């Protein structure tokens with residue numbers, strides 16, 4: 001009896017963010033990178049989510065291999081209307097080098113990512129073991145009156161999934177472009193999440209869109225000059 005009480009008393013202390021791929025495809029939706037990888041063997045990134053209707057929320061798990069770093073860093077998921085960074089409602093799991101891990105919301109404006117706090121989040125746990133960052137948290141569907149905390153139940157979004165460093169306590173640019181889910185995701189789905197090429201930022205895309213006709217005109221003019229004079 002005494003030992004049972006001791007175990008119960010210790011439980012909150014040993015809370016782990018242990019991520020599991022049990023139930024992928026049947027009880028939860030999973031994203032694995034590289035595709036088909038095995039957790040704790042060759043996955044460099046993993047994300048899963050499952051609807052938690054009782055709490056009007058969604059339970060998330062993430063794992064990011066931070067090998068080659070001091071183990072600090074962030075792993076994040078952004079909910080996006082397009083496949084670009086900018087105007088995304090984000091959740092970041094962060095583990096600065098010498099501080100406790102933390103889970104926070106953020107909102108991106110262009111390619112700037114601003115942390116916004118912990119409203120709408122619960123059960124956040126971040127751990128790093130052997131440079132593997134693991135995280136679990138529960139995100140409410142929505143927050144009344146907070147338009148930057150997207151309602152992921154009534155609207156489907158692309159998921160932008162990435163990882164990057166923490167520099168002087170602040171999450172900074174991802175080493176690689178985060179991946180974007182190939183379709184907008186329904187939070188009740190259990191299907192595997194496929195990743196497609198993420199677009200560059202909205203601002204960059206706009207610049208490319210503005211530049212394109214000019215670039216085409218220059219190429220056309222060069223072609224014309226060469227055809228006339230050579």
Ligand code: HEM
Nearest residue numbers: 076078083084085111112113160171172173198199200201
């Ligand atoms: C389609 C996916 C994304 C693309 C193509 C993208 C692209 C970029 C680019 C080009 C920058 C550099 C900005 C500069 O130096 O001016 C940047 C910065 C950054 N991105 Fe992304 N991004 C994407 C998604 C995300 C997501 C989902 C997050 C968070 C979970 C994120 C977090 C950051 C952070 C923290 C920075 C550093 C800028 C800052 O301090 O705010 N990005 N991104």
